[in-house]
Amino acid sequence: MRWDIEDTDAQRAFRAEFRAWLAEALPAGWVEAVEAGDDAALEKVKADSGFNPFSWQGTIGRSPFSAPLWPKEYGGMSGEPWMVQVVRSELVRHRLPTVSINLLGVGLAGPTIIEHGSEAQKDRYLRKILSGEEIWCQLFSEPGSGSDLASLATRAVRDGDEWVVNGQKVWTTIAQFASFGMLLARTDPDVAKHEGLTYFIVDMKAPGVEVRPLKQLTGSSEFNEVFFTDVRVPDANRVGDVGDGWRCARTTLMNERAALAGISLDPVSFVGGVRRDPWTAFLEAVPDRRDPRVRQRLAQIYIESEVKEITAFRANSARMRGQQPGPEGAVNKVFNAEFNQRRSELTIDANGMHAVAWAPDDKAAESLAHTFLRARANTIEGGTSEVLRSQMAERILGLPRDPEVDKGVAWVEVKRN
Numbered sequence: 473m474r475w476d477i478e479d480t481d482a483q484r485a486f487r488a489e490f491r492a493w494l495a496e497a498l499p500a501g502w503v504e505a506v507e508a509g510d511d512a513a514l515e516k517v518k519a520d521s522g523f524n525p526f527s528w529q530g531t532i533g534r535s536p537f538s539a540p541l542w543p544k545e546y547g548g549m550s551g552e553p554w555m556v557q558v559v560r561s562e563l564v565r566h567r568l569p570t571v572s573i574n575l576l577g578v579g580l581a582g583p584t585i586i587e588h589g590s591e592a593q594k595d596r597y598l599r600k601i602l603s604g605e606e607i608w609c610q611l612f613s614e615p616g617s618g619s620d621l622a623s624l625a626t627r628a629v630r631d632g633d634e635w636v637v638n639g640q641k642v643w644t645t646i647a648q649f650a651s652f653g654m655l656l657a658r659t660d661p662d663v664a665k666h667e668g669l670t671y672f673i674v675d676m677k678a679p680g681v682e683v684r685p686l687k688q689l690t691g692s693s694e695f696n697e698v699f700f701t702d703v704r705v706p707d708a709n710r711v712g713d714v715g716d717g718w719r720c721a722r723t724t725l726m727n728e729r730a731a732l733a734g735i736s737l738d739p740v741s742f743v744g745g746v747r748r749d750p751w752t753a754f755l756e757a758v759p760d761r762r763d764p765r766v767r768q769r770l771a772q773i774y775i776e777s778e779v780k781e782i783t784a785f786r787a788n789s790a791r792m793r794g795q796q797p798g799p800e801g802a803v804n805k806v807f808n809a810e811f812n813q814r815r816s817e818l819t820i821d822a823n824g825m826h827a828v829a830w831a832p833d834d835k836a837a838e839s840l841a842h843t844f845l846r847a848r849a850n851t852i853e854g855g856t857s858e859v860l861r862s863q864m865a866e867r868i869l870g871l872p873r874d875p876e877v878d879k880g881v882a883w884v885e886v887k888r889n
């Protein structure tokens with residue numbers, strides 16, 4: 473299936489401008505290999521030029537194309553939502569990464585600083601987020617506070633021009649590599665939970681910050697525990713007003729959902745008229761397609777992948793018409809997470825023993841198992857499917873809200889686990 477939308481004149485001109493920039497910025501032979509559909513030639517250009525996602529982030533991150541919606545003065549274009557779609561479709565077409573290596577910086581911290589940060593903070597942090605020179609992490613979740621994030625307990629106490637932070641965060645993705653973290657901390661325990669929070673930028677190398685990597689089911693250590701012991705954070709690193717942390721955090725969370733929905737979607741855009749074929753790649757991972765039960769599941773996955781793509785198409789075309797992201801953000805996040813789990817379950821089932829025991833050098837089999845195990849996290853990270861379903865019920869379907877037993881009660885008086 474294939475959909476095409478005609479570019480408007482402005483879109484066509486912008487696409488041409490970005491293509492011209494790519495032709496200059498990419499190693500010699502790259503564009504020609506893409507245009508000829510010659511995968512082997514492209515791999516050779518990549519190998520010969522030593523291309524890697526980190527150096528590429530530096531290249532695109534120093535151009536305005538990496539953040540068309542960010543203000544011009546901080547490395548963006550002060551542009552329109554459709555520009556993001558055009559850039560994305562050209563990146564897919566040129567087989568380039570569509571996700572920044574500094575995803576939490578570009579997707580979450582940047583938009584929050586742009587909306588709530590001071591001029592000095594915008595000046596200090598935004599460009600280095602885009603270039604990938606400074607990696608960011610998100611210090612929100614705690615052992616006792618995940619879905620009910622506003623109940624968190626990490627304390628920040630004012631001491632002159634500084635705040636002293638004590639507490640623990642968990643699930644902190646890439647904290648071990650991060651220069652800075654977005655920290656949500658409790659500055660007033662005597663008011664209701666949402667009202668006593670403040671948002672800070674924390675230097676991850678500051679004395680008293682201890683990062684302990686956690687070993688995951690997959691064997692890798694993507695996320696960490698982070699402990700704060702008398703960590704001193706300058707008041708200049710406060711984002712927004714004291715007590716206004718929840719409002720700033722909501723900006724981060726809304727952007728997180730959109731960023732995660734974008735990742736779990738295959739990086740396909742119909743706007744450029746070119747699309748990768750994730751379906752063929754998936755079929756190749758299911759070697760024996762004769763069993764009728766496997767065929768039924770394949771048909772089901774095919775139907776779901778088409779539904780997923782049509783939803784992405786609707787969202788993309790709305791964005792191309794200049795509309796803001798709508799409720800499809802939560803819908804996409806839930807659907808994509810569960811779809812990814814069903815898809816990886818099928819590849820494991822269909823590969824039988826090969827999927828659970830493989831020769832040490834069989835990278836393809838290892839990757840199947842890794843994908844299956846990693847997919848478990850999709851329905852938890854960035855908001856669980858249960859909690860997002862409740863949000864959809866309330867905000868899209870207009871059903872009654874869940875009872876809030878701690879509404880208006882001072883945080884310090886609420887029973888906690």
Ligand SMILES: Cc1cc2nc3c(=O)[nH]c(=O)nc-3n(C[C@H](O)[C@H](O)[C@H](O)COP(=O)(O)OP(=O)(O)OC[C@H]3O[C@@H](n4cnc5c(N)ncnc54)[C@H](O)[C@@H]3O)c2cc1C
Pocket residue numbers: 609610611612613614615616617618619620642643644645646695849852853854855856857858859862
């Ligand atoms: C791979 C991964 C990376 C992550 N990275 C980060 C990160 O970088 N920074 C960060 O701050 N956090 C991160 N998180 C944390 C993530 O946001 C939380 O795990 C998530 O919000 C759920 O919180 P929890 O784990 O405390 O589970 P809980 O909130 O304790 O939930 C436990 C179970 O109860 C259900 N539940 C809870 N409340 C309700 C409700 N009201 N109605 C119905 N069901 C409910 C949940 O759906 C879940 O099944 C990451 C998580 C994962 C898996």
